[in-house]
Amino acid sequence: MTLQDKLAAQRIYMVLGALFITSLVVSNLIFQKFFYWYPFHLEIFGAKLFELSVGILPYPVTFLITDLISEIYGKKRANDIVVVGIFASLFSLLIVFVSNFVPATSWSPVNDGLFSTVFGNTVLAVFASMMAYLFAQFVDIQIYHFWKRATKGKHLWLRNNFSTFSSQFVDTLTILLLLCWFGIIEWSKFKGLLVAGFIFKALIALLDTPFLYLGVYLFKKRFKLKANEEIELI
Numbered sequence: 001m002t003l004q005d006k007l008a009a010q011r012i013y014m015v016l017g018a019l020f021i022t023s024l025v026v027s028n029l030i031f032q033k034f035f036y037w038y039p040f041h042l043e044i045f046g047a048k049l050f051e052l053s054v055g056i057l058p059y060p061v062t063f064l065i066t067d068l069i070s071e072i073y074g075k076k077r078a079n080d081i082v083v084v085g086i087f088a089s090l091f092s093l094l095i096v097f098v099s100n101f102v103p104a105t106s107w108s109p110v111n112d113g114l115f116s117t118v119f120g121n122t123v124l125a126v127f128a129s130m131m132a133y134l135f136a137q138f139v140d141i142q143i144y145h146f147w148k149r150a151t152k153g154k155h156l157w158l159r160n161n162f163s164t165f166s167s168q169f170v171d172t173l174t175i176l177l178l179l180c181w182f183g184i185i186e187w188s189k190f191k192g193l194l195v196a197g198f199i200f201k202a203l204i205a206l207l208d209t210p211f212l213y214l215g216v217y218l219f220k221k222r223f224k225l226k227a228n229e230e231i232e233l234i
Contacts, residue, residue, distance in 0.1 A: 153228030
């Protein structure tokens with residue numbers, strides 16, 4: 001690979017990293033709004049099956065990106081993105097904490113009470129999200145590379161979906177346990193939100209498989225990669 005190609009690959013890696021971090025941080029900030037996704041009117045464990053936090057919307061993007069990075073750049077680079085995401089979450093947590101601490105002016109469009117209502121639980125939410133995120137992302141990367149080795153680089157759909165299904169269940173279970181433990185969500189909602197969250201994420205994982213295939217195809221065509229070959233960054 002030429003130096004120019006390596007520089008291009010580096011820039012693409014940085015763009016993917018930016019999309020990953022943005023999706024992660026935003027999902028932590030908007031989680032308190034819930035919506036009802038209703039293709040079917042179903043209830044389970046006394047709760048509507050598809051009552052979901054809007055924070056779930058950008059979050060699956062992070063798993064698609066880590067799978068793409070794992071496939072093209074390798075396990076180490078995928079883990080690097082996970083670590084960077086942790087620091088980004090901590091920094092966003094610090095910004096929200098300071099912003100909530102300083103008093104609003106009398107003419108501020110958003111007063112202290114409103115700001116605290118929207119972002120007051122963010123500290124606990126980000127902590128819960130980071131714990132879930134840590135477990136889930138590392139599970140995703142480990143399982144992805146296990147299947148990549150086991151299949152000798154074949155059957156991309158298998159490692160993408162198996163790794164994402166496992167990691168998304170870990171993520172959903174962990175964050176709900178912590179949010180219920182902290183009293184942000186009632187325990188009565190736990191089972192319904194767990195099932196709904198996992199089903200939604202599993203459906204998204206199935207739907208994003210063609211996009212992963214497309215991304216891998218474009219990378220291999222652009223950088224002339226052989227089967228199972230990974231890009232080594234500068």
